[in-house]
Amino acid sequence: MPILDAVLLFLAGFLSGAVNAVAGGGTFITFGAMTLAGLPPIVANATSSVTQFPGYITSTLAYWHDIKHFWRGALLLSLISALGALSGALILLGLDNPSFRALVPWLLLAATALFAAGPWLKPAPKPEHEAAVGSLVGSLAQFATAVYGGFFGAGMGVMMLATLGLTQSGDYHRLNALKNMLAVVIAAVAILVFVSGGVIAWLQAIIMIPGGALGGYAGVWIARRVPQNAVCGFVIAVGLFLAFYYFDKG
Template identity: 65%
Template structure:
Protein backbone atom coordinates (compact mmCIF):
# COMPACT_ATOMS: atom_id res chain seq x y z
CA UNK A 1 0.00 0.00 0.00
CA UNK A 2 1.36 3.40 -0.97
CA UNK A 3 1.36 6.43 1.34
CA UNK A 4 -1.09 8.20 -1.00
CA UNK A 5 -3.52 5.27 -0.81
CA UNK A 6 -3.25 5.22 2.99
CA UNK A 7 -3.94 8.96 3.14
CA UNK A 8 -6.96 8.60 0.86
CA UNK A 9 -8.31 5.77 3.03
CA UNK A 10 -7.85 7.88 6.16
CA UNK A 11 -9.62 10.78 4.44
CA UNK A 12 -12.49 8.49 3.41
CA UNK A 13 -12.81 7.34 7.02
CA UNK A 14 -12.76 10.95 8.20
CA UNK A 15 -15.48 12.10 5.80
CA UNK A 16 -17.57 8.99 6.48
CA UNK A 17 -17.45 9.75 10.21
CA UNK A 18 -18.61 13.32 9.57
CA UNK A 19 -21.43 12.19 7.28
CA UNK A 20 -22.57 9.47 9.69
CA UNK A 21 -22.68 11.97 12.55
CA UNK A 22 -24.84 14.35 10.53
CA UNK A 23 -26.88 12.49 7.95
CA UNK A 24 -25.80 8.83 7.81
CA UNK A 25 -24.52 7.03 4.72
CA UNK A 26 -20.81 6.96 5.52
CA UNK A 27 -20.61 3.27 4.59
CA UNK A 28 -20.83 4.28 0.92
CA UNK A 29 -17.49 6.05 1.28
CA UNK A 30 -15.64 3.42 3.29
CA UNK A 31 -16.82 0.57 1.07
CA UNK A 32 -16.14 2.52 -2.11
CA UNK A 33 -12.70 3.72 -1.02
CA UNK A 34 -11.52 0.24 -0.12
CA UNK A 35 -12.76 -1.36 -3.34
CA UNK A 36 -11.25 1.43 -5.43
CA UNK A 37 -8.00 0.82 -3.53
CA UNK A 38 -8.05 -2.77 -4.78
CA UNK A 39 -9.66 -4.63 -1.88
CA UNK A 40 -12.05 -7.43 -2.97
CA UNK A 41 -15.75 -6.49 -2.49
CA UNK A 42 -16.45 -9.06 0.25
CA UNK A 43 -13.41 -7.94 2.26
CA UNK A 44 -14.29 -4.26 1.75
CA UNK A 45 -17.84 -4.88 2.95
CA UNK A 46 -16.63 -6.83 5.98
CA UNK A 47 -13.99 -4.24 6.89
CA UNK A 48 -16.55 -1.43 6.66
CA UNK A 49 -18.42 -3.04 9.55
CA UNK A 50 -15.31 -2.59 11.71
CA UNK A 51 -14.83 1.03 10.65
CA UNK A 52 -18.45 2.01 11.39
CA UNK A 53 -18.77 0.10 14.67
CA UNK A 54 -17.48 2.80 17.11
CA UNK A 55 -20.06 5.23 15.75
CA UNK A 56 -22.87 2.82 16.60
CA UNK A 57 -21.68 2.69 20.21
CA UNK A 58 -21.42 6.47 20.68
CA UNK A 59 -24.82 6.97 19.04
CA UNK A 60 -26.41 4.42 21.38
CA UNK A 61 -24.81 6.05 24.43
CA UNK A 62 -26.44 9.33 23.47
CA UNK A 63 -29.82 7.60 23.97
CA UNK A 64 -28.93 5.54 27.03
CA UNK A 65 -32.01 6.61 29.03
CA UNK A 66 -34.38 5.51 26.26
CA UNK A 67 -32.45 2.25 25.88
CA UNK A 68 -32.93 1.56 29.60
CA UNK A 69 -36.69 2.10 29.31
CA UNK A 70 -36.96 -0.29 26.36
CA UNK A 71 -34.67 -3.00 27.75
CA UNK A 72 -37.27 -5.81 27.75
CA UNK A 73 -38.18 -5.33 24.11
CA UNK A 74 -34.55 -4.81 23.17
CA UNK A 75 -33.60 -8.10 24.80
CA UNK A 76 -36.06 -9.94 22.54
CA UNK A 77 -35.13 -8.00 19.42
CA UNK A 78 -31.43 -8.53 20.18
CA UNK A 79 -31.90 -12.30 20.01
CA UNK A 80 -33.77 -11.90 16.71
CA UNK A 81 -31.02 -9.60 15.41
CA UNK A 82 -28.28 -12.04 16.38
CA UNK A 83 -29.93 -14.86 14.42
CA UNK A 84 -30.66 -12.66 11.39
CA UNK A 85 -27.24 -11.02 11.29
CA UNK A 86 -25.54 -14.40 11.67
CA UNK A 87 -27.48 -15.73 8.69
CA UNK A 88 -26.73 -12.66 6.56
CA UNK A 89 -23.00 -12.66 7.38
CA UNK A 90 -22.65 -16.39 6.74
CA UNK A 91 -24.46 -16.02 3.43
CA UNK A 92 -22.00 -13.30 2.42
CA UNK A 93 -19.02 -15.54 3.19
CA UNK A 94 -20.59 -18.38 1.20
CA UNK A 95 -20.40 -16.26 -1.96
CA UNK A 96 -17.42 -15.83 -4.22
CA UNK A 97 -16.11 -12.32 -4.85
CA UNK A 98 -17.37 -12.38 -8.48
CA UNK A 99 -20.85 -13.44 -7.31
CA UNK A 100 -20.99 -10.71 -4.67
CA UNK A 101 -19.52 -8.16 -7.07
CA UNK A 102 -22.40 -8.78 -9.49
CA UNK A 103 -24.85 -8.03 -6.66
CA UNK A 104 -23.07 -4.88 -5.42
CA UNK A 105 -24.46 -2.35 -7.95
CA UNK A 106 -28.02 -3.48 -7.24
CA UNK A 107 -27.41 -3.35 -3.49
CA UNK A 108 -25.89 0.13 -3.82
CA UNK A 109 -28.83 1.34 -5.90
CA UNK A 110 -31.30 -0.02 -3.36
CA UNK A 111 -29.36 1.49 -0.45
CA UNK A 112 -29.03 4.84 -2.25
CA UNK A 113 -32.76 4.92 -3.00
CA UNK A 114 -33.48 4.08 0.63
CA UNK A 115 -31.14 6.83 1.78
CA UNK A 116 -32.68 9.37 -0.63
CA UNK A 117 -36.15 8.49 0.69
CA UNK A 118 -34.93 8.71 4.28
CA UNK A 119 -36.59 12.02 5.26
CA UNK A 120 -39.95 10.74 4.02
CA UNK A 121 -39.50 7.45 5.86
CA UNK A 122 -38.75 9.12 9.17
CA UNK A 123 -41.83 8.88 11.34
CA UNK A 124 -43.96 11.68 12.63
CA UNK A 125 -45.39 11.56 16.14
CA UNK A 126 -47.56 8.46 16.32
CA UNK A 127 -49.00 5.92 18.72
CA UNK A 128 -46.43 3.65 20.34
CA UNK A 129 -46.72 -0.12 20.24
CA UNK A 130 -44.39 -2.70 21.83
CA UNK A 131 -41.28 -3.04 19.61
CA UNK A 132 -41.27 -6.78 20.28
CA UNK A 133 -44.73 -7.41 18.77
CA UNK A 134 -44.96 -10.30 16.26
CA UNK A 135 -44.79 -7.79 13.40
CA UNK A 136 -41.80 -6.05 14.97
CA UNK A 137 -39.95 -9.34 15.45
CA UNK A 138 -40.61 -10.46 11.85
CA UNK A 139 -39.51 -7.16 10.31
CA UNK A 140 -36.44 -6.88 12.53
CA UNK A 141 -35.38 -10.39 11.51
CA UNK A 142 -35.46 -9.40 7.82
CA UNK A 143 -33.64 -6.13 8.50
CA UNK A 144 -30.92 -7.87 10.51
CA UNK A 145 -30.31 -10.36 7.68
CA UNK A 146 -29.73 -7.42 5.35
CA UNK A 147 -27.52 -5.70 7.93
CA UNK A 148 -25.34 -8.77 8.40
CA UNK A 149 -25.02 -9.19 4.65
CA UNK A 150 -24.57 -5.56 3.51
CA UNK A 151 -24.54 -2.70 6.00
CA UNK A 152 -25.15 0.26 3.69
CA UNK A 153 -28.63 1.67 4.23
CA UNK A 154 -29.31 -0.52 7.27
CA UNK A 155 -30.05 2.40 9.57
CA UNK A 156 -32.69 3.97 7.32
CA UNK A 157 -34.23 0.54 6.69
CA UNK A 158 -34.46 -0.12 10.42
CA UNK A 159 -36.01 3.28 11.17
CA UNK A 160 -38.64 2.63 8.51
CA UNK A 161 -39.39 -0.88 9.75
CA UNK A 162 -39.53 0.20 13.39
CA UNK A 163 -41.88 3.02 12.45
CA UNK A 164 -44.22 0.50 10.83
CA UNK A 165 -43.99 -2.00 13.68
CA UNK A 166 -43.89 0.12 16.83
CA UNK A 167 -44.50 3.81 16.08
CA UNK A 168 -43.60 6.58 18.50
CA UNK A 169 -41.40 9.63 18.08
CA UNK A 170 -38.22 9.69 16.01
CA UNK A 171 -35.81 9.80 18.94
CA UNK A 172 -37.33 6.68 20.52
CA UNK A 173 -37.01 4.78 17.26
CA UNK A 174 -33.49 6.10 16.70
CA UNK A 175 -32.45 4.88 20.15
CA UNK A 176 -33.78 1.38 19.42
CA UNK A 177 -32.13 1.43 16.00
CA UNK A 178 -28.75 2.49 17.37
CA UNK A 179 -28.72 -0.26 19.99
CA UNK A 180 -29.75 -2.99 17.56
CA UNK A 181 -27.15 -1.76 15.06
CA UNK A 182 -24.47 -2.60 17.64
CA UNK A 183 -25.81 -6.14 17.95
CA UNK A 184 -26.04 -6.70 14.20
CA UNK A 185 -22.58 -5.26 13.53
CA UNK A 186 -20.98 -7.17 16.42
CA UNK A 187 -22.26 -10.51 15.14
CA UNK A 188 -21.18 -9.69 11.59
CA UNK A 189 -17.71 -8.64 12.77
CA UNK A 190 -17.31 -11.89 14.70
CA UNK A 191 -18.31 -13.96 11.65
CA UNK A 192 -16.15 -11.94 9.26
CA UNK A 193 -13.16 -12.15 11.59
CA UNK A 194 -13.55 -15.92 11.99
CA UNK A 195 -13.86 -16.23 8.22
CA UNK A 196 -10.72 -14.17 7.60
CA UNK A 197 -12.64 -11.62 5.53
CA UNK A 198 -11.48 -8.45 7.30
CA UNK A 199 -8.48 -6.46 6.09
CA UNK A 200 -7.11 -5.20 9.38
CA UNK A 201 -4.57 -2.95 7.66
CA UNK A 202 -7.28 -1.00 5.87
CA UNK A 203 -9.47 -0.98 8.97
CA UNK A 204 -6.72 0.34 11.25
CA UNK A 205 -5.93 3.12 8.79
CA UNK A 206 -9.56 4.21 8.51
CA UNK A 207 -10.66 3.84 12.13
CA UNK A 208 -8.87 6.96 13.50
CA UNK A 209 -10.30 9.01 10.64
CA UNK A 210 -13.82 7.73 11.30
CA UNK A 211 -13.47 8.48 15.02
CA UNK A 212 -12.19 11.99 14.37
CA UNK A 213 -14.89 12.54 11.77
CA UNK A 214 -17.60 11.58 14.25
CA UNK A 215 -16.30 14.23 16.63
CA UNK A 216 -15.98 16.88 13.90
CA UNK A 217 -19.45 16.03 12.62
CA UNK A 218 -21.00 17.97 15.49
CA UNK A 219 -18.99 21.05 14.48
CA UNK A 220 -19.80 20.66 10.79
CA UNK A 221 -23.51 20.11 11.51
CA UNK A 222 -23.76 23.67 12.79
CA UNK A 223 -22.27 25.17 9.63
CA UNK A 224 -23.09 22.95 6.64
CA UNK A 225 -26.71 22.36 5.53
CA UNK A 226 -27.60 18.69 5.92
CA UNK A 227 -29.30 18.76 2.53
CA UNK A 228 -25.92 19.36 0.86
CA UNK A 229 -24.42 16.37 2.64
CA UNK A 230 -27.39 14.17 1.73
CA UNK A 231 -26.95 15.10 -1.94
CA UNK A 232 -23.23 14.31 -1.68
CA UNK A 233 -23.95 10.85 -0.23
CA UNK A 234 -26.56 10.15 -2.92
CA UNK A 235 -24.08 11.23 -5.61
CA UNK A 236 -21.42 8.90 -4.20
CA UNK A 237 -23.91 6.01 -4.06
CA UNK A 238 -24.99 6.54 -7.67
CA UNK A 239 -21.38 6.92 -8.83
CA UNK A 240 -20.36 3.66 -7.15
CA UNK A 241 -23.42 1.83 -8.51
CA UNK A 242 -22.56 3.02 -12.01
CA UNK A 243 -18.91 2.07 -11.51
CA UNK A 244 -19.80 -1.50 -10.51
CA UNK A 245 -22.34 -1.85 -13.31
CA UNK A 246 -19.57 -0.86 -15.72
CA UNK A 247 -17.04 -3.19 -14.06
CA UNK A 248 -19.42 -6.19 -13.90
Protein backbone atom coordinates (compact mmCIF):
# COMPACT_ATOMS: atom_id res chain seq x y z
CA MET A 1 0.00 0.00 0.00
CA PRO A 2 1.39 3.47 -0.89
CA ILE A 3 2.49 5.57 2.10
CA LEU A 4 0.12 8.38 1.13
CA ASP A 5 -2.84 6.00 1.23
CA ALA A 6 -1.77 4.77 4.66
CA VAL A 7 -1.49 8.34 5.98
CA LEU A 8 -4.91 9.25 4.61
CA LEU A 9 -6.48 6.14 6.15
CA PHE A 10 -4.92 6.97 9.53
CA LEU A 11 -6.25 10.54 9.36
CA ALA A 12 -9.67 9.23 8.35
CA GLY A 13 -9.64 6.98 11.41
CA PHE A 14 -8.75 9.91 13.67
CA LEU A 15 -11.50 12.14 12.26
CA SER A 16 -13.99 9.31 12.51
CA GLY A 17 -13.24 8.69 16.19
CA ALA A 18 -13.44 12.41 16.96
CA VAL A 19 -16.79 13.08 15.30
CA ASN A 20 -18.27 9.89 16.77
CA ALA A 21 -17.42 11.14 20.25
CA VAL A 22 -19.08 14.49 19.52
CA ALA A 23 -22.34 13.39 17.88
CA GLY A 24 -21.76 10.38 15.61
CA GLY A 25 -21.34 10.19 11.86
CA GLY A 26 -17.78 8.85 11.81
CA THR A 27 -18.76 5.97 9.55
CA PHE A 28 -19.20 8.48 6.72
CA ILE A 29 -15.46 9.13 6.94
CA THR A 30 -14.12 5.59 7.33
CA PHE A 31 -16.55 4.11 4.83
CA GLY A 32 -15.75 6.88 2.36
CA ALA A 33 -11.99 6.54 2.75
CA MET A 34 -12.05 2.78 2.15
CA THR A 35 -14.53 3.10 -0.71
CA LEU A 36 -12.27 5.60 -2.47
CA ALA A 37 -9.38 3.19 -1.81
CA GLY A 38 -11.22 0.61 -3.91
CA LEU A 39 -12.70 -1.77 -1.32
CA PRO A 40 -16.08 -3.41 -2.09
CA PRO A 41 -18.93 -1.69 -0.22
CA ILE A 42 -19.75 -4.60 2.10
CA VAL A 43 -16.07 -4.97 3.05
CA ALA A 44 -15.72 -1.20 3.55
CA ASN A 45 -18.83 -1.13 5.71
CA ALA A 46 -17.78 -4.12 7.83
CA THR A 47 -14.23 -2.83 8.22
CA SER A 48 -15.58 0.54 9.35
CA SER A 49 -17.08 -1.20 12.38
CA VAL A 50 -13.64 -2.53 13.30
CA THR A 51 -11.86 0.80 12.84
CA GLN A 52 -14.37 2.71 14.94
CA PHE A 53 -14.50 0.23 17.81
CA PRO A 54 -11.41 1.57 19.68
CA GLY A 55 -12.82 5.09 19.37
CA TYR A 56 -16.08 3.97 20.96
CA ILE A 57 -14.13 2.42 23.83
CA THR A 58 -11.87 5.39 24.50
CA SER A 59 -14.71 7.92 24.32
CA THR A 60 -16.74 5.70 26.65
CA LEU A 61 -13.86 5.58 29.12
CA ALA A 62 -13.55 9.36 28.93
CA TYR A 63 -17.20 9.54 30.03
CA TRP A 64 -16.75 6.98 32.81
CA HIS A 65 -17.59 9.51 35.53
CA ASP A 66 -21.09 9.77 34.04
CA ILE A 67 -21.45 6.10 33.12
CA LYS A 68 -20.68 4.75 36.60
CA HIS A 69 -23.90 6.36 37.88
CA PHE A 70 -26.22 4.46 35.54
CA TRP A 71 -24.43 1.47 33.95
CA ARG A 72 -26.38 -1.13 35.93
CA GLY A 73 -29.66 0.35 34.78
CA ALA A 74 -28.42 0.39 31.18
CA LEU A 75 -27.83 -3.37 31.04
CA LEU A 76 -31.28 -3.99 29.52
CA LEU A 77 -30.61 -1.51 26.72
CA SER A 78 -27.22 -3.18 26.22
CA LEU A 79 -28.90 -6.57 25.74
CA ILE A 80 -31.45 -5.07 23.35
CA SER A 81 -28.62 -3.38 21.44
CA ALA A 82 -26.77 -6.70 21.11
CA LEU A 83 -29.83 -8.45 19.68
CA GLY A 84 -30.51 -5.61 17.24
CA ALA A 85 -26.89 -5.46 16.08
CA LEU A 86 -26.85 -9.22 15.52
CA SER A 87 -29.96 -8.96 13.34
CA GLY A 88 -28.60 -6.06 11.30
CA ALA A 89 -25.19 -7.64 10.71
CA LEU A 90 -26.74 -10.92 9.58
CA ILE A 91 -29.00 -9.06 7.16
CA LEU A 92 -25.92 -7.35 5.67
CA LEU A 93 -24.09 -10.64 5.18
CA GLY A 94 -27.16 -12.01 3.42
CA LEU A 95 -26.68 -9.47 0.62
CA ASP A 96 -24.15 -9.49 -2.22
CA ASN A 97 -22.03 -6.46 -3.11
CA PRO A 98 -24.12 -5.34 -6.13
CA SER A 99 -27.31 -5.44 -4.06
CA PHE A 100 -25.73 -3.53 -1.19
CA ARG A 101 -24.07 -1.05 -3.58
CA ALA A 102 -27.51 -0.18 -4.99
CA LEU A 103 -28.72 0.62 -1.46
CA VAL A 104 -25.67 2.63 -0.37
CA PRO A 105 -26.48 6.05 -1.91
CA TRP A 106 -30.02 5.94 -0.51
CA LEU A 107 -28.70 4.86 2.90
CA LEU A 108 -26.16 7.68 2.81
CA LEU A 109 -28.79 10.27 1.88
CA ALA A 110 -31.11 9.05 4.62
CA ALA A 111 -28.29 9.02 7.17
CA THR A 112 -27.14 12.50 6.12
CA ALA A 113 -30.68 13.86 6.40
CA LEU A 114 -31.02 12.27 9.83
CA PHE A 115 -27.70 13.73 10.88
CA ALA A 116 -28.69 17.20 9.66
CA ALA A 117 -32.03 16.97 11.48
CA GLY A 118 -30.39 15.75 14.69
CA PRO A 119 -30.52 19.08 16.59
CA TRP A 120 -34.27 19.33 15.98
CA LEU A 121 -34.96 15.68 16.76
CA LYS A 122 -33.47 15.81 20.25
CA PRO A 123 -35.65 17.66 22.78
CA ALA A 124 -34.36 19.43 25.85
CA PRO A 125 -33.20 16.63 28.19
CA LYS A 126 -34.94 16.08 31.50
CA PRO A 127 -32.76 17.20 34.43
CA GLU A 128 -33.01 14.10 36.67
CA HIS A 129 -29.76 13.01 38.26
CA GLU A 130 -29.86 9.52 36.78
CA ALA A 131 -30.94 8.49 33.31
CA ALA A 132 -34.04 6.31 33.37
CA VAL A 133 -33.68 3.31 31.09
CA GLY A 134 -35.77 0.32 30.13
CA SER A 135 -39.10 1.86 29.04
CA LEU A 136 -40.98 0.00 26.30
CA VAL A 137 -40.76 2.87 23.82
CA GLY A 138 -37.09 3.41 24.61
CA SER A 139 -36.37 -0.31 24.24
CA LEU A 140 -38.10 -0.54 20.84
CA ALA A 141 -36.35 2.60 19.60
CA GLN A 142 -32.98 1.27 20.73
CA PHE A 143 -33.59 -2.10 19.04
CA ALA A 144 -34.39 -0.38 15.73
CA THR A 145 -31.30 1.81 16.05
CA ALA A 146 -29.13 -1.23 16.82
CA VAL A 147 -30.47 -3.11 13.77
CA TYR A 148 -29.52 -0.13 11.63
CA GLY A 149 -26.14 0.12 13.34
CA GLY A 150 -25.34 -3.53 12.70
CA PHE A 151 -26.42 -3.23 9.06
CA PHE A 152 -24.83 0.07 8.03
CA GLY A 153 -23.98 2.37 10.92
CA ALA A 154 -23.57 5.75 9.23
CA GLY A 155 -25.48 8.25 11.35
CA MET A 156 -26.15 5.65 14.06
CA GLY A 157 -24.77 7.93 16.75
CA VAL A 158 -27.09 10.77 15.81
CA MET A 159 -30.07 8.42 15.57
CA MET A 160 -29.27 6.97 18.98
CA LEU A 161 -28.69 10.35 20.60
CA ALA A 162 -32.03 11.55 19.21
CA THR A 163 -34.00 8.52 20.44
CA LEU A 164 -32.27 8.58 23.83
CA GLY A 165 -33.13 12.26 24.15
CA LEU A 166 -36.77 11.42 23.52
CA THR A 167 -36.99 8.42 25.86
CA GLN A 168 -34.36 8.92 28.59
CA SER A 169 -33.47 11.57 31.15
CA GLY A 170 -30.22 13.39 31.80
CA ASP A 171 -28.20 16.27 30.34
CA TYR A 172 -26.42 16.16 26.97
CA HIS A 173 -23.20 14.67 28.29
CA ARG A 174 -25.05 11.95 30.21
CA LEU A 175 -27.01 10.99 27.09
CA ASN A 176 -23.83 11.09 25.01
CA ALA A 177 -22.13 8.80 27.53
CA LEU A 178 -25.01 6.31 27.31
CA LYS A 179 -24.88 6.52 23.51
CA ASN A 180 -21.16 5.70 23.50
CA MET A 181 -21.65 2.77 25.90
CA LEU A 182 -24.38 1.24 23.72
CA ALA A 183 -22.34 1.89 20.56
CA VAL A 184 -19.58 -0.30 22.03
CA VAL A 185 -22.08 -3.15 22.41
CA ILE A 186 -23.48 -2.72 18.88
CA ALA A 187 -20.05 -2.54 17.28
CA ALA A 188 -18.71 -5.54 19.24
CA VAL A 189 -21.58 -7.82 18.16
CA ALA A 190 -21.43 -6.64 14.52
CA ILE A 191 -17.66 -7.19 14.42
CA LEU A 192 -18.01 -10.77 15.65
CA VAL A 193 -20.50 -11.46 12.85
CA PHE A 194 -18.34 -9.77 10.20
CA VAL A 195 -15.18 -11.58 11.31
CA SER A 196 -16.99 -14.91 11.13
CA GLY A 197 -18.18 -13.94 7.64
CA GLY A 198 -14.65 -13.09 6.47
CA VAL A 199 -15.50 -9.60 5.23
CA ILE A 200 -12.90 -7.55 7.14
CA ALA A 201 -9.99 -5.83 5.32
CA TRP A 202 -7.45 -6.25 8.11
CA LEU A 203 -4.59 -4.21 6.63
CA GLN A 204 -6.75 -1.11 6.24
CA ALA A 205 -8.28 -1.72 9.66
CA ILE A 206 -4.89 -1.98 11.38
CA ILE A 207 -3.82 1.33 9.83
CA MET A 208 -7.00 3.16 10.86
CA ILE A 209 -7.48 1.73 14.36
CA PRO A 210 -4.79 3.83 16.15
CA GLY A 211 -6.21 6.99 14.58
CA GLY A 212 -9.73 6.03 15.66
CA ALA A 213 -8.62 5.42 19.23
CA LEU A 214 -6.84 8.78 19.46
CA GLY A 215 -9.71 10.58 17.79
CA GLY A 216 -12.29 9.01 20.12
CA TYR A 217 -10.53 10.33 23.19
CA ALA A 218 -9.81 13.72 21.65
CA GLY A 219 -13.43 13.95 20.54
CA VAL A 220 -14.68 14.21 24.12
CA TRP A 221 -12.42 17.24 24.55
CA ILE A 222 -13.80 18.65 21.30
CA ALA A 223 -17.40 17.97 22.37
CA ARG A 224 -16.94 20.18 25.42
CA ARG A 225 -15.22 23.07 23.62
CA VAL A 226 -16.01 23.21 19.88
CA PRO A 227 -19.47 24.21 18.54
CA GLN A 228 -21.27 21.15 17.23
CA ASN A 229 -22.38 23.07 14.13
CA ALA A 230 -18.82 23.08 12.79
CA VAL A 231 -18.43 19.32 13.19
CA CYS A 232 -21.93 18.57 11.89
CA GLY A 233 -21.39 20.71 8.79
CA PHE A 234 -18.25 18.76 7.95
CA VAL A 235 -19.96 15.38 8.41
CA ILE A 236 -22.98 16.44 6.31
CA ALA A 237 -20.68 17.54 3.48
CA VAL A 238 -18.89 14.18 3.55
CA GLY A 239 -22.19 12.29 3.56
CA LEU A 240 -23.56 14.22 0.57
CA PHE A 241 -20.31 13.78 -1.35
CA LEU A 242 -20.36 10.02 -0.81
CA ALA A 243 -24.05 9.72 -1.72
CA PHE A 244 -23.56 11.51 -5.05
CA TYR A 245 -20.34 9.55 -5.63
CA TYR A 246 -22.28 6.29 -5.37
CA PHE A 247 -25.14 7.61 -7.49
CA ASP A 248 -22.59 8.54 -10.15
CA LYS A 249 -20.93 5.12 -10.01
CA GLY A 250 -24.30 3.41 -10.22
